[in-house]
Each structure stands twice: as structure tokens, then as C-alpha cells.
Amino acid sequence: MKHVVIVGGGFAGINAAKALGKSSDVKVTLIDKNNYHLFQPLLYQVAMSALNAGEIAYPLRMLLSRYRNVTVFKGVVKSVDPRSKTVFTDFGEISYDYLVLACGAKHHYFGHNEWEEFAPGLKTIGQAAEIRRRVMDAYENAERSGNDLEKKKLLTFVIVGGGPTGVELAGSIGEMSRYYLSKYYKNIDPKLTRIFIVHSAARILNTFSSDLSSKATRALEKLGVQVWTCSVVNSIDADGVQVGNERIEAGTVLWAAGVRATSIGRKIGFETDKTNRIIVLPDLSVPGYPEIFVGGDQANFALEGGGTLPGLASVAIQEGQSIGRNIMLDIIGEPRTPFRYRDKGQMATIGKNASIAERGNVRLSGLPAWIIWLAVHIFYLSGVKHRIIVLLQWGWSYFTFGHGARIVNKEWRFYANQPEPAEPADPEPMEQDPACAFNPVDR
Ligand SMILES: Cc1cc2nc3c(=O)[nH]c(=O)nc-3n(C[C@H](O)[C@H](O)[C@H](O)COP(=O)(O)OP(=O)(O)OC[C@H]3O[C@@H](n4cnc5c(N)ncnc54)[C@H](O)[C@@H]3O)c2cc1C
Structure with a gap:
């Protein structure tokens, strides 16, 4: 069995895992620093109190539970040695036959x-x-x-x-x-x-x-x-x-x-562009390393007519699927197919009844674009329960002009791009409720 390690449980990573999860010829390990897949296109609604965080984040284990050959590890990948085919994480080393890098992007403050x-x-x-x-x-x-x-x-x-x-x-x-x-x-x-x-x-x-x-x-x-x-x-x-x-x-x-891809590709020594994206070949593999693939916001995929593919969820989804397919083709000894992006168009929303949507020569704005925007986001959101809750939240807000998630907590702290610093030790031990006084060994 070939071992495929996927770094990142975003759109590219989960779609690569799903494509490989259908096969009994591979063992897949997906590593993400979070234990959930985040639906970033609706993140602004969490920031603006329209939705709760749990409504746009879906546990990776649940998302991939039906793929018996896919294991999920929560951890941070620190570096990769492509020569020894080893991934170094904060919980140890993992060797791979194939590696998929799908770490996404971070904010870029242009040197500030x-x-x-x-x-x-x-x-x-x-x-x-x-x-x-x-x-x-x-x-x-x-x-x-x-x-x-x-x-x-x-x-x-x-x-x-x-x-x-x-x-x-x-x-x-x-x-x-x-x-x-x-x-x-x-x-x-x-x-x-x-x-x-x-x-x-x-x-x-x-x-x-x-x-x-x-x-x-x-x-x-x-x-x-x-x-x-x-x-x-x-x-x-x-x-x-x-x-x-x-x-x-x-x-x-x-x-x-501005955003910039995570710097892991540059650290490994791969050729990257000025936004840290790794330059990939038409099959999304890294030049000189046919067993390493890159997908989503981390990949710089050159288009035939010039330019590169943008950082969009639809690009990441299709790239993840293509990477999974090409690894399977390798395993059965068939030639890989080059990646072809099917343009799904682009959308942006301004507010209630006000969106814009464009696909080729078709351009929509106002209510029709807004309805399409709603439908597409509900369709791509993971989990039936999440879809129903989000629909209900939106319906409620639409008719009441009220947002349901306006609670803020003093303890919420600013999370920078860096991992959170360790918590200081609690100076005062928590007082024990006498009703809970039991010997843990007896339990
Ligand atoms: C606010 C916002 C709104 C957006 N709106 C839209 C939209 O409307 N339409 C659209 O098409 N696109 C939109 N996008 C872009 C879209 O979300 C991205 O293009 C897409 O998420 C890229 O997918 P990805 O798999 O490459 O990366 P991501 O989805 O970013 O996933 C990367 C994953 O890698 C993990 N990771 C990173 N580094 C490590 C590491 N070292 N070790 C372990 N795990 C790691 C992260 O935790 C994350 O889960 C939006 C993005 C943002 C931020």
C-alpha cells in the first residue's frame, strides 16, 4: 500500500483525500493544525455576527469518516525533507510515498x-x-x-x-x-x-x-x-x-x-513566486519531485494564455480532485492527466438583495445574483445540519433585520498568524466543590 500524506484540510486537501478515499490501494494521512475544515467564504458572516463559528466549521473526522483508509491527525507540519520523503510535524516524523501540500494562504502586510x-x-x-x-x-x-x-x-x-x-x-x-x-x-x-x-x-x-x-x-x-x-x-x-x-x-x-501562501514551500527550497506559491507542472506536481503535489492557494498554476489561476475555493476543489485522480493513475500504472480548470465564475455580495455574479459573458447583479450566491454557498457548505441552520439564520435575519450572533466575549483574544502563546499557569487552583470530593482512583 502506498502512503499518501496530505498537509491541510482545506478545500484542496479534503477533495484530494476524498478522491483517494475511494481506493483500497492507498493509505491516506491528512494532517491539519485544526481538527475542522473551515468554510472561509462565510467567515465574514461570523465576523459580522450573522453566523456562529460552529456553523461554518466542520470536524474533519466527521467529514472523512466514511473513507476507511483516511486517518486524520491534528498537528502542525513544520518542514519536509523531499530527499528522505519525510514530513516533520510537532508530534513526530512521518514518511510518505506521495505528498500533497495544501496549506493555503495567510495575510500579507507588505512588509508591515x-x-x-x-x-x-x-x-x-x-x-x-x-x-x-x-x-x-x-x-x-x-x-x-x-x-x-x-x-x-x-x-x-x-x-x-x-x-x-x-x-x-x-x-x-x-x-x-x-x-x-x-x-x-x-x-x-x-x-x-x-x-x-x-x-x-x-x-x-x-x-x-x-x-x-x-x-x-x-x-x-x-x-x-x-x-x-x-x-x-x-x-x-x-x-x-x-x-x-x-x-x-x-x-x-x-x-x-493581501494574502500570501504559507512559506513552507520556500523553506523546503522549491521554486516559488513572490507570493510564496509553489510553481507547479501541468499535473500539479513539483518540478523534479513527481511524488509531491501542490493544490489550492499554495499552488502557482500557469495558464496557457498567460497568468495564473486565482485563489478561489472552486480552483482548490478541482485541484484537490485532480491530484487524487493522478495519484490513483500512478498506482495503477496509467499516465497522469494534466489539470484543466473548469471556470465556475466568481461572485461577491454587498448585502441583502445585492450581489454580483459573473461567468464568462453572463453577468448578473442585484436580487438574481444574490439568490445564486445564497444557493451556491449553501450547496458547498459541509453538513446537512449546518446547511439547515445557516438557511434558518439567514431567513430570520432577512425578515427581522436582526443578526442572531451578536454575543462578544471579553476573553476572546487576538489570534495573530503565529500559533497562540502558551497559557500561563493558573496561580490559584480551582476551588473544589465538596460534592465532587471523590478519590479519582476509585472512580
Ligand atoms: C474571508 C475569505 C472569503 C473568501 N471568499 C471566497 C469566495 O466567496 N469564493 C471563493 O471561491 N473563494 C473565497 N475565498 C478563497 C478560498 O476560501 C480559498 O481559495 C480556499 O480556501 C483555498 O483552499 P486551500 O485548500 O488551498 O486552503 P485553505 O482552505 O486555506 O486550507 C488550508 C488548510 O491548511 C491548514 N494548514 C496550513 N498550514 C499548515 C501546517 N503547517 N500544518 C498543518 N496544517 C496546516 C490550515 O489549518 C487549513 O485548514 C475566501 C477566502 C477568505 C479568507
Whole structure:
């Protein structure tokens, strides 16, 4: 039996595992630092209190339980030695016959990692929780503030980056300010809320056609969002951002401006592009290492007409499936097939009844695009229970203008890209309830 090690339980990793899970000729080990698969396209809804984290995260063990030859390990892969075919993890070494790298991407602050503290990005559940805490705290603090200047600053939100995530965050804050603030906060005038998207390119959503991008801009403006294009952030601090000569005093700054693949490929010594993506051959293997494949956001797949495939869930899904198929073809001694991407189009949502969707020459906006957006996200979400709950949450929010998950917890801490530091030892041992006084050995 050949041993396939898959690093990463994102879209690419789980689809490779599923494709291999159908065979009794391979043993598969999937390693992820989390024990769940995260549906990142709905992460902004967790950050904006529309959904709970558990509704978009699905345990990897449950997801892959019916594939008897797939084992899941929770752990961090630190490095790989391609010569000895060994993966080094925080729980030991694992040797492989085939390796699939599908570690995804992280935020990229363009050499200014110090900004992360003031402008968290959105890639993990921890970051979504932190963004939710900052946005809700801004409202709470504005509600009790008697100082107009302070109130104005607290109610100013800056989103750096006008791609789909930036637009979704800005649109959600716009909707919350418009519908939620006026209903539940008695001391806040919703008109005081200012939301900015600061985007370095000439138009937001610049992978979409220009007419859809303009429609999205207009929909955002209706929600009170000011879109600053061709604007580059020079600095970010605890009190706001500097954009060229303009200073925006803001209580909350969010980062949606750039991602970069995890650096593991560069560390191993593979050829990478400037965003750390590993350059792959048409069958998604690494040049010189036919037994190592790369999929999803970590792969730089060159298109015949020039350019590379973008970091999209549909790309990662198809790449994962293709990698699994090619490993199986190898095992049965048949030639591999080159990867061909079937373009599923792209979508972005601004708010209720307002989305844009584009596939080839078909361009939709407004309600029809929004309905398609809802259907596609429900379809790709893992787990029937999750789908039903999310549908119910959305239905409730649609008719009540209320979001169900507005709870924030003081203990939620900022999770940076680095793993969490170890907890200090508890100085005071927990008091034992006398009713629980039993000898554990007797139990
Ligand atoms: C907020 C947001 C919104 C998005 N919206 C959309 C959208 O609407 N439509 C769309 O098509 N795409 C969207 N995307 C992009 C899409 O989610 C990604 O392209 C896709 O998740 C990439 O899949 P992947 O398998 O390459 O990586 P990921 O899904 O990121 O998975 C990588 C996995 O690897 C694990 N991992 C990383 N390093 C290690 C390590 N060293 N050891 C062990 N495990 C490791 C991680 O824990 C993670 O589970 C969005 C992304 C974000 C962040």
C-alpha cells in the first residue's frame, strides 16, 4: 500500500483525500493544525455576527469518516525533507510515498507586520471572533460616550482592500449600522457612522468586469460606504490610518488587502513566486519531485494564455480532485492527466438583495445574483445540519433585520498568524466543590 500524506484540510486537501478515499490501494494521512475544515467564504458572516463559528466549521473526522483508509491527525507540519520523503510535524516524523501540500494562504502586510495588531485580517475563526469583538465594542463604547469627537471616531470603520472580502465586510457594517444601530442603540445616531474602503487599484472588485464593479460601488454607497480607489495606506496605528496626505481617525481598521501562501514551500527550497506559491507542472506536481503535489492557494498554476489561476475555493476543489485522480493513475500504472480548470465564475455580495455574479459573458447583479450566491454557498457548505441552520439564520435575519450572533466575549483574544502563546499557569487552583470530593482512583 502506498502512503499518501496530505498537509491541510482545506478545500484542496479534503477533495484530494476524498478522491483517494475511494481506493483500497492507498493509505491516506491528512494532517491539519485544526481538527475542522473551515468554510472561509462565510467567515465574514461570523465576523459580522450573522453566523456562529460552529456553523461554518466542520470536524474533519466527521467529514472523512466514511473513507476507511483516511486517518486524520491534528498537528502542525513544520518542514519536509523531499530527499528522505519525510514530513516533520510537532508530534513526530512521518514518511510518505506521495505528498500533497495544501496549506493555503495567510495575510500579507507588505512588509508591515506591525499593522496586524491594529488591523486584523480575516482568515481564521479566531480572527473573525476578534473582528466581531472590535466592531461590537465600537458600538458599545459609542453608545456610552458623551464626547462627540470620540463617538465619531468609534463609529468610523476603515477596510483596507476592495476585493470580495473587503466589500463583504464593508457592506455588512453598512447594513448593521443602518438597520441594527437605530433599533437597539438609543444614544447613537446611525448617520454618524462612516465606513471607508481604501483600495489601491482604480476600481474595487477588479477581477470582475467594470460594469459589475461600478454596480457594486453604487450598492455600497447606498449603504453609506465611501469607496476610496487608487488610495494607498501609508501607516496604521491604534487611532486610525494615514492615506497619502489624508488622515482617517478610526476606531476600527480591518485588513483585506493581501494574502500570501504559507512559506513552507520556500523553506523546503522549491521554486516559488513572490507570493510564496509553489510553481507547479501541468499535473500539479513539483518540478523534479513527481511524488509531491501542490493544490489550492499554495499552488502557482500557469495558464496557457498567460497568468495564473486565482485563489478561489472552486480552483482548490478541482485541484484537490485532480491530484487524487493522478495519484490513483500512478498506482495503477496509467499516465497522469494534466489539470484543466473548469471556470465556475466568481461572485461577491454587498448585502441583502445585492450581489454580483459573473461567468464568462453572463453577468448578473442585484436580487438574481444574490439568490445564486445564497444557493451556491449553501450547496458547498459541509453538513446537512449546518446547511439547515445557516438557511434558518439567514431567513430570520432577512425578515427581522436582526443578526442572531451578536454575543462578544471579553476573553476572546487576538489570534495573530503565529500559533497562540502558551497559557500561563493558573496561580490559584480551582476551588473544589465538596460534592465532587471523590478519590479519582476509585472512580
Ligand atoms: C474571508 C475569505 C472569503 C473568501 N471568499 C471566497 C469566495 O466567496 N469564493 C471563493 O471561491 N473563494 C473565497 N475565498 C478563497 C478560498 O476560501 C480559498 O481559495 C480556499 O480556501 C483555498 O483552499 P486551500 O485548500 O488551498 O486552503 P485553505 O482552505 O486555506 O486550507 C488550508 C488548510 O491548511 C491548514 N494548514 C496550513 N498550514 C499548515 C501546517 N503547517 N500544518 C498543518 N496544517 C496546516 C490550515 O489549518 C487549513 O485548514 C475566501 C477566502 C477568505 C479568507
